[in-house]
Amino acid sequence: MNTDFTKLYINGEWKNGSSDNRQQNVNPYTGEELFTIQTASKEDLDEAYTAAAAAQNVWADELPQKKQEVIENAIALIKENEDFITEWLVKESGSTRTKAELEIMASINILKEAASFPFRMEGKILPSQNAGKENRVYRNPLGVIGVIxxxxxxxxxxxxxxxxxxAAGNAVVVKPATDTPVTGGLIFASIFEAAGLPKGLLNIVVGRGSEIGDDMVTHPVPRLISFTGSTEVGRHIGELAGKGLKKAALELGGNNVFIVLDDAHIDQAVDSAIFGKFYHQGQICMAINRIFVHDSIHDDFIEKFIEKVKKLKYGNPAEAQTHVGPLINGKQVDRILSDVEESVGQGAEILLGGEAEGNVLQPTVMISVTNEMPIAVNEIFGPVAAIIPFAADEEVIDMANELPYGLSGAVHSSSIERGTNLARRIHTGMVHVNDQPVNDEAHVPFGGEKNSGLGRFNGQWVLDEFTTLKWIGVQHSPRNYGPFINELS
Structure with a gap:
């Protein structure tokens, strides 16, 4: 595998970008510069899309076992290089080692599911209303997919x-986030190149959104844009894609609720809340944003919650015992602390934490929070737990659905039916009963409602997203077109 990530990857070649700009890659915990890369220009992007389109025409007709072999080779390479990938996740994205290991495992599961796709490109033969005719429906790859x-x-x-x-027969062009050009992009070129993927099918262009972001979407080649990120940027991408009549798979922001009903098992709920709130510093679209706790158990929940949050170790993500590492950059720290300060000014109280050490924000717990405060309204995306009391099921349902997001959530109750019935009334794409909202399984549909995105990932649902259907009608015997033709005889 190639380990020099200072170049772009276009049409099977590692090459310097042709932009005048250079981009630093920085460790978010130490501030150390990992490397600097010459970024991609619009001409580089065009070359990548052109190469992808040419390669995809051949790849679409490749035997399914060949496509499957490449995916299986990639799985083997990831397993062989797990320590190498982990190190990059720790030093580039601020991942703790535990988070990196789970992230790699989730990626392997995605590939295991994808390995079956070449043999799941099935079509149908349907009856016809016309005598002597059959309707054939073929499933084909979309073509080229752009990934941000x-x-x-x-x-x-x-x-x-x-x-x-x-796996479904498409080609891909990836523009990784500027903070993670390796673990979000260039490392895949290294993996799939070693896995035997034909050149041109996977291209990685590193560059700022201000320079090539819009062109990633508006370029005439891609038929679908896959984006994971903020709702604000996702809405812009959706608008650009819509103008070009392109499909868009958008997994956007979340304001995920964690509801603890009066009959919940408090200890179980506390453990779930700590994982769902502080895993990867809360920098997860599915992470808990608002913790709703019934009045009758509010104080007991807070006491047990605080006791365990105090035991979370925060600091250097490279140390195996660390639970909470750095936020990705200082802007995120400043943004969150501003919301905390403004919420305190509106009556919220900080019970624990509330200060930053570099890019590491202490695990923070806030009470006396209302659903209207910035720390509740805005997506936190950091290690701050906002706890909000409620008195009745109907009240918490209304508060949960009040904001325009709908990604994930969780409900805790000793009654499975009560918890499930309430979960069904939360307007989200995913809800988990007696668990926390950070869940992703490769065979289960993943996606949100409202401002949390469009489309579904994983399993058959992502196969539907990344393919298109074609109807071919086959007339086996001469068709009688009735009076329209008979009058001409």
């Missing part, structure tokens, strides 16, 4: 498009 990958779970969230797209 995020920085929080860069390896997994890029792979969940790259793997299935290639």
């Amino acid at each position: 990958s995020p920085w929080n779970f860069p390896f997994h969230l890029a792979m969940r498009t790259i793997g299935p797209a290639l």
Whole structure:
């Protein structure tokens, strides 16, 4: 595998970008410069898309076992190089080692599911209303897919498009987030190149959104744009894609609720809340944003929650015992602390934490929060737990659905039916009963409602996203067109 990530990867070649700009890659914990790369220009992007289109025409007709072999080779390479990938996730994205290991495992599961796709490109033969005719429906790859990958779970969230797209017969062009050019992009070129993927099918262009971001979407070649990131940027991408009549798979922001009903098992709920809130510093689209706790158990929940949050070790993500590492950059720290300060000014109280050490924000717990405060309204994307009391099921349903997001969520109750019935009334794409909202399984549909995105990833659902259907009608015997033709005889 190639380990020099200072170049772009276009049409099977590692090459310098032709932009005048250079981009630093920085360790978010130490501030150390990892390397500097010459970024891609619009001409580089055009070359990548052109190469992808040419290669995809051949790849679409490749035997399914050949496509499957490449995917299986990639799985083997990831397993062989797990330590190498982990090190990059730790030093580039601020991942703790535990988070990196889970992220790699999730990516392998995505590829295992994708490995079946070449043999699942099935069609149908349907009856016809016309005598002597049959209707054949063929499933074909879309063509070229553009991917704009995020920085929080860069390896997994890029792979969940790259793997299935290639397995279904598409070609891919990736623009990784500027904070994670390796783990969100260049490392895949290294993996799939070693796995035997024909050149041109996977291209990685590194560059800022301000320079090539819009062109990633508006270029005439891609038929679908896959984006994971903020709702604001996703809406812009959706608008650009819509103008070009392109499909868009958008997994956007979340304001995920964690509801603890009065009959919940408090200890179980506390453990779930700590994982769902502080895993990867809360920098997860599915992470808990608002913790709703029933009045009758509010104080007990907070006491047990605080006791365990105090035990979370924060700091250097390279140390195996660290639970909470750095945020990706200082802007994120400043943004979150501003929301905390403004919410305190509106009556919220900080019970624990509330300060930053470099890019490491202490695990923070806030109470006396209302649903209207910035720390509740805005997507936190950091290690701050906002706890909000409620008095009745109907009240918490209304508060949960009040904001315009709908990605994930969780409900805790000792009654499975009560918890499930309430979960069904939360307007989200995913809800988990007696669990926390950070879940992603390769065979289960993943996606949101409202401002949390469009489309579904994983399993058959992502195969539907990345393919198109073609109807071919076959008339086996002469068709009688009735009076329209008979009058001409």
